[in-house]
Ligand SMILES: NC(=O)C1=CN([C@@H]2O[C@H](COP(=O)(O)OP(=O)(O)OC[C@H]3O[C@@H](n4cnc5c(N)ncnc54)[C@H](O)[C@@H]3O)[C@@H](O)[C@H]2O)C=CC1
């Protein structure tokens with residue numbers, strides 16, 4: 001069932017709400033914006049994410065509730081009472097909590113399909129928003145038995161318009177899954193990063209890419225993450241208990257090694273090998289098998305618009321960007337964009353960039 005989304009209301013114009021609004025604007029959708037923090041709404045509007053909406057304003061085809069998990073159901077109820085939209089979704093990182101609360105509050109569950117884009121950043125607020133945040137990323141849809149086919153179609157269309165890959169999944173299964181792939185990794189990253197709080201200047205001066213990779217997500221907003229973890233407490237605790245067992249075993253094997261017991265190295269090797277196997281199972285883009293893309297490195301100036309120009313070149317020569325990652329050179333006004341492309345597209349992109357004067361080391 002195709003669903004036309006002409007007007008979308010975004011409530012909560014932070015990182016996720018504004019990113020979605022920008023993606024929708026890029027697809028020609030009219031976007032209405034609301035946030036209880038007027039500053040966040042105004043910044044989103046100035047970034048071109050849409051126009052301000054007030055209760056009693058135009059009715060949207062779909063309202064997207066992009067606020068912290070604990071506030072989703074009360075917002076849903078208020079919006080439904082105001083007749084703000086025909087259909088509703090939310091984007092919270094946990095799914096059973098908002099659905100259960102919405103049911104308890106007596107929301108119209110027929111018009112609502114809970115959802116969660118598995119894409120984000122360690123920064124909050126509209127200033128961190130990116131129109132391409134959801135490209136190629138999974139987007140979980142968790143309809144309840146009450147959800148109408150029309151509501152499902154509207155939320156499916158939202159995910160498609162943002163360039164994401166919709167996946168339908170039961171809310172409890174979703175919560176158990178994200179405990180493994182998102183929430184426990186966040187706490188683990190925080191625990192590793194916490195060791196750096198009182199690390200010596202010498203140690204910090206020796207920090208390389210590995211510790212940056214492992215701790216990047218630990219930079220996320222503690223208030224938001226407390227809400228996410230509290231909303232998925234038991235499944236996350238279960239994963240952390242398993243991680244703790246592995247860490248305790250590794251520490252005790254290392255103590256034994258330090259004491260001269262060479263046989264303990266087997267336990268360490270086993271953990272390292274299980275780590276390699278687990279890492280290898282992370283799927284590539286579009287949920288397919290872990291893919292072997294070729295990375296094209298491009299030197300870019302650390303100023304607004306450079307990445308957009310780079311993507312413009314990719315577009316001109318018909319090269320699909322599978323992934324992109326930015327490396328900043330410390331102390332230099334430049335960075336390196338690492339653009340992952342299909343193997344046969346690498347030489348096409350490299351030549352096009354050379355021709356246009358880009359530095360491709
Ligand atoms: N940060 C991330 O990487 C991801 C976050 N999410 C989910 O998206 C939702 C929003 O997260 P972010 O955009 O990162 O947070 P954010 O902190 O950047 O933005 C949240 C916005 O919601 C507003 N807000 C809070 N309560 C409100 C209410 N009752 N009514 C209206 N506005 C309200 C705040 O003023 C703020 O502007 C959360 O539920 C989070 O779990 C989902 C995927 C990724």
Ligand SMILES: O=C(O)C(=O)Cc1ccc(O)cc1
Pocket residue numbers: 092093117118119120121122182217
């Ligand atoms: O920063 C990243 O890479 C993330 O993966 C962020 C993220 C945070 C919370 C979510 O619910 C989904 C994704």
